[in-house]
Amino acid sequence: MKKRSTADILIDGMVEHEVRYLFCLPGVQNDDFFDALYDRDSELKAIHTRHEQGAAYMALGAAMATGTPQAFCVVPGPGILNTTAALSTAFAVNAPVLSLAGQIPSHAIGKGHGLLHEIPDQLGITKGLTKWAERITQPESASKTIKNAFRELTSGRPRPVGIEVPQNIWAQKSVGLDTYISQKIEMEVDEDSLKQAALWLAEATNPMVVVGSGAIECQREIKRLAELLSAPVVAFRNGKGILDSRHDLACAMPEGHALWHDTDVVIAIGTRLQPQRMGWGIDNDLRIIHIDIDQTELERNGGADLEIHAYAQDTLSIICDKIEPINKKRDVRIDQIKIIKSRLAKEYQNKFGPQLAYLNVIREELPEDGIFIDELTQIGYVSRFTFPVYKPRTFLSTGYQGTLGWGLATGLGAQMVKPNVPVISIAGDGGFMYNVQEIATAVQHKIPLISIIFNDNAFGNVKRMQQENFNGRTIATDLVNPNFVKLAETFGATGIQAQTPDKLREAIKTGLRNNGPVVIEVPCGTFPSPWDYVILPKIRVS
Structure with a gap:
């Protein structure tokens, strides 16, 4: 197989994952990369900005609007530092953004020579703002690194990742891979946990569904669950629109707060549930079911009564199927939600x-x-x-x-x-x-x-x-x-x-x-x- 430059291998990986635009600012440490990109403009178009922060935010906006990986490329030192507000935001909102940063020549990293754009521990800074970050230290590792980056972007909890490439590595060549696509990491779902979740929800008098961006691919399942339970679906910021706001059960945070006192079972899907736990309060009369792909979120803020570590889309249909034969009617809950929504709508207009x-x-x-x-x-x-x-x-x-x-x-x-x-x-x-x-x-x-x-x-x-x-x-x-x-x-x-x-x-x-x-x-x-x-x-x- 013909050898390819590190720059071309990274471009190959982005193209295969259907990244169409590279939001970027060129600079001397990345000259060899941009020279390679010149020949690939029809596959990966450079959208150059006027500031590195703008490039990173544009990649973030593209990722949030599509749910697919997007990328930016900047120079090292002040260049990558200028992107950190956008990277921290991508981390907060679970956006699959690839940060591609240059670096000083590999032999000088960590030496403190005072080369152009040199900063201490650039990779460490990137690791603190991303799900995963690596430096390509030799051309032979380029293929594995870009494949691993996209595996992290497309599996588990979506969050930004970073690749750092020293100036002298871009043009060096190695053999690439036939494909840079990784198989999705499958999760084993605990059947007993799903059965228990269905039982608690079916028996609940006043259940509530709380959704975050981790439930964004589950709008059909969320709607079915809500209608089965006559349960409000409460969303804040990036969970909005998972259930159409015109639906009788769609609620914003103030409506959810008004219903919180009487809620006996809450199922939190792809959300930290942070405002509810730390702000609204919990007590012994409330059962919490938490579904999340990130185990650390299940353990945060005191944990839940029932934790389900899984992709939401792999679990909700099963839970709904188990609820149906044992469910009960909750007509009073529907009327209560309508009254609260109507009252708050008038308050909003007045205030x-x-x-x-x-x-x-x-x-x-x-x-x-x-x-x-x-x-x-x-x-x-x-x-x-x-x-x-x-x-x-x-x-x-x-x-x-x-x-x-x-x-x-x-x-x-x-x-x-x-x-x-x-x-x-x-x-x-x-x-x-x-x-x-x-x-x-x-x-x-x-x-x-x-x-x-x-x-x-x-x-x-x-x-x-x-x-x-x-x-x-x-x-x-x-x-x-x-x-x-x-x-x-x-x-x-x-x-x-x-x-x-x-x-x-x-x-x-x-x-x-x-x-x-x-x-x-x-x-x-x-x-x-x-x-x-x-x-x-x-x-x-x-």
Whole structure:
């Protein structure tokens, strides 16, 4: 078999796994890699950004929108360090992202010579932010390393992985493999545990289903389980859309909290169940069934009454089959859920009318399969419990990482891999400026993302906390901003200002007709605080 360079072998692995775009910034340590990529442009297209953080966030957005592995490539040292906010977010939201980083020549690693972009223990830094990371130390290990990387990306809990390649290794050659596809790692399911789970759920008076992103491939099974049990399906952030928000049993976190006190059995699927355990509280009258592919999550936060270490899609159909012949009716539970949802919907409208006026417009103009990118902004916080989501992978959020400024670049990545689906990214004026340079990337690569900036000329959430908690002693939160419309136009994008919800509707319609990026500025003041509905109080004590 003909020998191939390390660069070509890594490209072979990405191409075979149908990675179509490589979000990247070139540099001297990776020159041999990019020279190889030049000849493979029809198979793996380079999408170069203006900052390494932008490249990593674009890969993250692409991975979250598709559920398939996506990749970025950057130089070592400051290059890889610039990606760490995105890598930590990928780790938090279970996104299959491949980090491909250059390195100084292998003979100099760890020597402290002060070579360009040299930092101590770069691989150790990457390992701390990924599920798995390795350095290719010789060309003969390239094939095994890229195959192992994709095995980790496609088996078990999806999380980012990293490969580091020294400058002198890229061009060195070795024999590649016939295939870089690994068989899925199968899990043995404990039949007795499934039987016990079915019995507890069938006997429960007030069962509840809580889903996270680990259940995102199980929407059919989740719907069947919920309808069998007349159980609410509670989702937060990246679990939204697993059950269509229009379904009577679909609940956001405040609805789940209102139902939590009387819940006697909860089945947690692909979720940490962290807000419920650490926030809402548990007691001896509550049984917890926890299904997760990650054993460490089953053991975290005190464990569960019944732990099932398995892929959710391998277990739920079996549990449903076992429930059916022994199940009981729960008509009262359905009525209770409807009453609570109706009550909270009225509360939301009364308390968050200003935010909902804009969110309703976005929802009405965005198609059912359109993608909404949440951000760390007042509109974003309210969207997490009020924005209807109809399909999985159409509400993208930072999860627990809360990485301010992710929205623009993440939206660009989602839009790249979903060219026929509209994508709208929201941001505050503070967060938008974190990656504002990527408007140039959007223009250069003709990415038709709609970005909406809610501009209150402040880090609004921090300022509110200072006002409320520190007697109005505000510091380092007021902002001076550019004219966002002119700024967008300077880059070559379309810039629009929308002063009202009706004007926002017109601007979105314009954006949906546009073939390039659109930036919409919405001047706004202080919005009502959402935090009483985000951080919910303890209502059960063990």
